[in-house]
Every structure is written in C-alpha cells, then in structure tokens.
Amino acid sequence: MVTISSHETGLQVGWPEFADPTLVPRILDIIAIESMIDRAAIRPDATLETLGVDSIEVVMIVNGLEDAFNATIPSELRLGDADNLAQLVGILGAAIAQGHDELKA
C-alpha cells in the first residue's frame, strides 16, 4: 500500500490500493453510513474536519469496520496523523488486510 501526500507532489490525491480491490469501496461505504455523510463527499483529499466528522464518529467508523470485516483494529494506530481521507483509509485498510492475513496464517 502506497499513499503519496498531495503536499509533497502537488498532484491529486488518490485512494490507496490493496490486493483486494473491493476493500476501499467497502470502507468508504462504512464511513458514509457511520458518519452520516453523503457518499459523494467522501473524496481522497477531503479531511475529517472539512466533512465535519467528530471524534465519536471516527470511533463509530472504526467499530463499524471491525464488525463488517470481523477484524480487530488496534489502539496504537495513529489515525489522528492522517492528513486526509486517503491516508486514513490507507491506515485502516492496512490494519484490516493484515488482520485477514493473520487469520489465514
């Protein structure tokens, strides 16, 4: 998974890529449902602040992802360090993907 910050490149931010191509759209669906925001507003360069998503809604998103993917998202993830949704989805997606690899192993 590689995410490049728009601050570094000046280029448009894109969603991270994972081995499972359905992972990102499923995460985005859950973000939309849990934070009650329009799915169309969920763009890679959007931030939680600009979307008006508060800390409890972030908790609801993470809990929703754990339930949907039957995964455990650990406390030490630095979700607050994400500059935008692309980075946030990158951190969450990596944790979910890693959890699934561990289950398979």
Add this chain to the structure above:
Amino acid sequence: MTAVAITGMGVVSAAGLDLDTFTESLLSGRSAVGDFVLPRLANNRRRQAACIKHLNGTDRFSARDLASCDRFSVLALLAAAQALGACGLEPDLIASTRTAVVIGTGVGGATTIDDGHHALYVDQRRLDPLTIARLMPSAAAAQISARWGCRGTVFAVSSACASAAQAIGVGMGMIRTGQADRVIVGGSEASLTPAGFRSWEAMRVLTDTKCRPFSCNRDGMVLGEGAAIFVLEDRKAARARRAPIVANLLGYGTSSDAKDLVRPDPVGAALAIELALQDAALDRRFIGHVNAHGTGTRLNDTAEAAALTMVFGDHLGALPVSATKPIHGHALGAAGAIELVAAIVALQASVAPPTLNFTTADPDCRLRVSAERQTVELPIAMSNSFAFGGINASLIVAHPDWS
C-alpha cells in the same frame, strides 16, 4: 476561614488493599495492571485491567451485611474502616448528627446491575429484593452511615471521573461553613463488569498496549477499581484533640466545559485549577507536585497539558507532574480519591511517584513528567480530575507541617 485537616485516610486498590502496600506500589512503581477475563461473554479475548483479585478484610462484616452490599459498597466500607480506625475519633463522636458522609461514584452498583439484568433477561427469574438497595449510587454513603451511625448529611456525588474529587471538595466546604463537624468523604468504583468494560471498549479509549500518560506514543487508558476514604475535620478541633493529621486540605476548584460531553476543553480544566489556587489563596509557584488526571488517552493528556500550561506558565519547568494510573488503573468515580491518597503519600515521602511506561516526550505535552521517581522540594501538591460530561475538579493538599 476554617482550615480543614485530613485526620484519617484509607485505600483499597489493586495496587494495595491497605495504605502501606499502596504506598509501596506507588513509590516503587509496581503496576497492578494484569490479565483480566470478563465473565458471561462468548467472545473473550485477553484484556487488561487493574482489578482486585482477592479482597481481604471482609470477615469484619457479617454475611447479612455483605448480602446488602454491591462490590462498590464493600470497597468503600473497607477503605472507611481504615480511615476511621486511623483518625482516632471515639465511636460516639463518629456516631453523631454532626458527622456527614459524601461519597463519589461514577456508576454505583455495577455488579448488581449486571447480575440483575442477567437474571432477568437470560435466566428469566425474579430479581433479588435487595437489588435497588445495592445498586443505588448512594448505597456506599448509606452503608458507611449505617455502619458507623453517622446521622448528618449523607449523599452521593456522581460526576463520572470527577465524582470523588467533587465529593472531597463538597465535604471540605461543609467543614468550612460549619454544616458538619466531621465529614467522611471519598469515592468508590467497581464497574469492571462485562457490559461496563465493553462500553469503554466501544469508545475506543482503552489501550491494547500499555497505559503511557503524556508519552508521545500513548494510545489509551487502562481501567481499574477501588475506593479511598478520608476523614475531614476543622484543623483547630483536630489539633485540640491531638489527632494524627495526615495532610491539610487547602483548596478545591471545579468547573464545567459546557461544551462537548466527551472532548475535553483545556479552558474548562484550567479554570478548575485556577479556582483551586484561588480557594487555597496560593500563588501557583507554591505547588510542588501535580498528580495529573493523566489517563493516557490522546485527547485527555493533550488537553490537561494545555490547561497546566495556561495556569502555570513558566513555573511548569520546575513542576514535577506524575500520572499514577499505570500503577493503579483508572478507577473512574474513585480516581480523585485514590489519586489524592497518592498525592498525600508523595508529600509525606517528598517524592513525585514514577509515571510508568513513559518513553518519549510529546511536543504537545510540554510538562516535566516524572518518568522516574524524583525528589520534590515544596510540600504542597495538586490532584486533578477531569470527567466525561466536561466536569473538572482540582484539589490542593499540604503536608501537615506546612503553614
């Protein structure tokens, strides 16, 4: 104004079932956090908490007395027995209309609530007739009142994690205004039930690693349980009867953020700290040590550091700050009382206790965190409690020799 003395102090915590053991854990940095299994759950992954595994001293109570008590009341009774035993008051003075009892708790009888719901929903059976008497948040205060015959003002304070600190502050006010001659104050919490624990997990504020207050890599708190109880008296009266004064209670400040129920506002916390200093009529430079609320969550510690910075400014560089929750866990409604014990024990030993698991300073928390135990010069300490609900409380205590 009437000066208020603490003449008795008792503590029951995973870090020690008595004052001596608790003191040893605190000063040597021995953590009571350990593996913990929740009953009644199918999905039972490993969890951690500072829970009291074996409770000593309950043989002093009859089986009938214990049957009327939730765990949080038992913890309160045990801590009260220590405090009342230490204060040297004659039983007939304690058993008086001039003795008040004010005890903080966040939840009240959590175990009773859990047992009751299990009996009702799972077992489909009739509830125990003492369910209400056990679960009510005022049960611990009422049990203390009944056991020692305290017939003055008796009530509970419930303001989440500020409960005990507010109970102590209110009790201090009652001594100052002459509403009571003796006030038994403190807090008790025993809410490590499956539903209680899972509710904290749902908020995602518990650490999966270690509780590291003010550390850059902190990622959450660790829960605890326990009780701490104090006996408050007019200092003149306490001196006149040659009471064993453990500390003087100098100041209390409380405030409400009046904003978000779960996101702390440094302005509200700073106001409580400032009001405690004003109440004690103390310049900030006289504070020699702070026992921080320091939960180890990202939001609390950043807000608390900002609040301390607002009030203490350039004095912060000379002010050791300890967060002792990695030792005894976050005891929620009892936290303010257990941590006031910690602050007093630290005063008596002239040290700031270690803040366990602290690794790297956080640029957002510019405090002199006492990562290791260190010597403290000034005999006055502050203990902070900041609660969900945006309720803040701060207490100031001094060594009995200070005047």
